[in-house]
Amino acid sequence: MRKVNGRCIGLEVVSRLPRALKMSSKQGAPVAAVVEVHDLTRRFGALTAVDGVSFDIAPRETFALIGPNGAGKSTVMKMLTTMLPPTSGRATVAGYDVVRQPQDVRARIGYVPQQLSADGELTGYENMLLSARLYLIPAAERRARIAEALAMMDLTEAKDRRVQTYSGGMARRLEIAQSTLHRPAVLFMDEPTVGLDPSGRRAVWRHVQTLRDQIGAAVVFTTHYMDEVEEVCDRLALIHRGRLAAIGTPGDLRAREGSEATLDDVFTDLTETASRTGDGRK
Amino acid sequence: MIPSPTHPARPIPWATATGYATQVMAVADAEVLKLRHDPMDLVSRAVQPILWLVLFGQVMAHVRGLSGAGGSYIDFLAPGVLAQSVLFVAIFYGLSAIWERDLGVLHRYMVSPAPRSALVIGKALASTIRGLSQSIVIYVCAALLGVRLSFDPGHILGVTVLIVLASALFSTFSLIIACIVKTRERFMGIGQFLTMPIFFASNAIYPVSVMPGWLRAISRVNPLSYEVDGLRALMLSAGASQFGLGLDFGVLLVVVAGLTLLATRMYPRLTQ
Numbered sequence: 001m002r003k004v005n006g007r008c009i010g011l012e013v014v015s016r017l018p019r020a021l022k023m024s025s026k027q028g029a030p031v032a033a034v035v036e037v038h039d040l041t042r043r044f045g046a047l048t049a050v051d052g053v054s055f056d057i058a059p060r061e062t063f064a065l066i067g068p069n070g071a072g073k074s075t076v077m078k079m080l081t082t083m084l085p086p087t088s089g090r091a092t093v094a095g096y097d098v099v100r101q102p103q104d105v106r107a108r109i110g111y112v113p114q115q116l117s118a119d120g121e122l123t124g125y126e127n128m129l130l131s132a133r134l135y136l137i138p139a140a141e142r143r144a145r146i147a148e149a150l151a152m153m154d155l156t157e158a159k160d161r162r163v164q165t166y167s168g169g170m171a172r173r174l175e176i177a178q179s180t181l182h183r184p185a186v187l188f189m190d191e192p193t194v195g196l197d198p199s200g201r202r203a204v205w206r207h208v209q210t211l212r213d214q215i216g217a218a219v220v221f222t223t224h225y226m227d228e229v230e231e232v233c234d235r236l237a238l239i240h241r242g243r244l245a246a247i248g249t250p251g252d253l254r255a256r257e258g259s260e261a262t263l264d265d266v267f268t269d270l271t272e273t274a275s276r277t278g279d280g281r282k
Numbered sequence: 283m284i285p286s287p288t289h290p291a292r293p294i295p296w297a298t299a300t301g302y303a304t305q306v307m308a309v310a311d312a313e314v315l316k317l318r319h320d321p322m323d324l325v326s327r328a329v330q331p332i333l334w335l336v337l338f339g340q341v342m343a344h345v346r347g348l349s350g351a352g353g354s355y356i357d358f359l360a361p362g363v364l365a366q367s368v369l370f371v372a373i374f375y376g377l378s379a380i381w382e383r384d385l386g387v388l389h390r391y392m393v394s395p396a397p398r399s400a401l402v403i404g405k406a407l408a409s410t411i412r413g414l415s416q417s418i419v420i421y422v423c424a425a426l427l428g429v430r431l432s433f434d435p436g437h438i439l440g441v442t443v444l445i446v447l448a449s450a451l452f453s454t455f456s457l458i459i460a461c462i463v464k465t466r467e468r469f470m471g472i473g474q475f476l477t478m479p480i481f482f483a484s485n486a487i488y489p490v491s492v493m494p495g496w497l498r499a500i501s502r503v504n505p506l507s508y509e510v511d512g513l514r515a516l517m518l519s520a521g522a523s524q525f526g527l528g529l530d531f532g533v534l535l536v537v538v539a540g541l542t543l544l545a546t547r548m549y550p551r552l553t554q
Contacts, residue, residue, distance in 0.1 A: 078554075081393055082393075083389070083392060083393065083550075083553055083554065084554050103395050103397065104395075106393055106394060106395040107395035109393070111389070111393040113386055113389040113390075113393075114386070115385065115386025115389070116385065116387075117385075117386040117387055117390040118387070118390070119312065119316075119387050119390075120385070121316045121319060121320070122312060122315055122316065122319075126312070126315050129308075130308055130309075130311075130312050130390075131390070131394070133304050133305065133307070133308030133311075134305055134308050134309075134391070134394040134395070134396045135394060135395060136301045136304060136305070136395070162319070175390075178390065
């Protein structure tokens with residue numbers, strides 16, 4: 001398990017770093033945010049789904065968003081992937097503003113939504129071809145790139161079968177291959193392993209980690225499985241009632257609760273504390 | 283302060299144009315591939331226009347006042363049935379857009395860097411494939427029924443362009459409705475509610491001369507009337523346009539352009 005990249009950004013200090021330091025990315029400084037979220041807010045009528053959230057994600061970092069159902073994780077992800085405009089606040093992905101430069105953002109991210117987004121009526125290969133063309137991968141490279149991506153996801157055998165015959169895990173791997181064919185800077189995944197059996201879950205994560213190391217993308221995902229968080233991510237953010245309740249490495253968060261604490265304890269404690277005080281952020 | 287990212291050099295216009303075309307064709311091709319996997323869909327949709335020509339056409343031909351001057355009613359009806367079947371096929375595109383949203387497939391398109399207009403035009407283009415395949419069936423059926431068809435290459439080309447425009451027009455219209463109603467149930471209700479007036483308040487199955495004045499006025503602002511008028515002139519060997527072919531093509535083109543702009547703005551709403 002690689003956990004190097006997250007280490008360079010410590011607990012809770014990310015958003016307080018001077019902007020000049022964060023923007024030194026082009027000089028190759030270690031602290032260069034590929035996702036910057038500043039005071040991001042989204043309201044639906046009277047409901048504030050996301051309330052002034054700020055955090056940064058470093059390149060190649062694997063970052064988990066956790067929190068109870070309806071906490072605002074998916075809404076954050078929808079705003080970062082330009083699917084939903086924020087009510088206020090600002091976010092940039094790969095240096096582009098999600099509101100003013102959505103097309104530039106979309107060209108540099110991959111997104112695996114919660115629902116199955118591969119087309120069941122098409123074969124695996126046809127789905128890949130669709131993505132290759134939408135992302136304008138040069139015609140001369142398409143075949144080779146698709147073959148390589150399918151091989152990496154262990155889908156070469158199944159490529160000419162319609163996706164409706166795939167298992168849940170296979171379909172998810174196909175979607176991940178579709179979402180990374182253009183080598184994005186950030187791969188967003190909304191509950192990528194929900195509904196999969198344990199071996200399917202393991203296979204998805206094994207492939208994501210291989211892929212991440214190869215294309216050098218940051219991975220941002222939501223999940224309800226604490227074992228995944230513990231095993232896979234460099235850092236995590238806990239979102240509760242639309243606010244950032246905690247952020248740090250799994251170890252940092254466990255250490256807060258005491259030596260014997262598990263992430264489940266952290267999760268339970270923080271969501272309950274936050275409920276009592278009504279503000280888990282400060 | 284907004285960071286200034288290292289912008290890649292702006293692509294040259296030609297690359298942008300071919301890129302746009304690639305994205306449009308990617309969307310259209312996906313639809314065509316699905317049709318190729320499941321051609322029964324095309325076959326089953328061909329049944330309805332045949333029934334209109336054979337059953338409705340044969341009976342109504344005996345109604346006094348319907349056979350136009352000089353021509354038989356079946357000649358009059360054939361272009362109307364073609365226009366109708368294009369409408370009925372295209373109007374379901376909105377439903378498939380909602381279906382794609384519910385499945386999650388639409389997200390794959392929306393999160394890609396393809397401009398929204400390329401997605402809308404790609405879908406519209408896909409619907410023209412269905413429209414054109416319907417046309418072939420109707421031409422064969424009409425020829426068997428003795429309709430005096432024109433096979434002049436210029437006329438065939440003209441009919442093809444009209445079918446492409448009309449398919450694009452009604453499928454994009456349907457997409458806009460889908461973006462407003464957002465659920466399958468509501469779309470099914472409103473779809474029926476919309477197609478019937480478009481069809482009956484037109485010159486498709488009866489001449490406007492038998493309509494009351496108010497209905498005739500509606501038929502004059504109905505794009506379907508212009509499609510049918512153009513088809514009558516180009517599909518039949520003794521056909522003539524009432525409005526003028528220039529107006530027929532012009533109206534369809536302007537409406538398609540307007541609806542495409544509107545759909546481009548509204549399409550992203552489906553995934554919000």
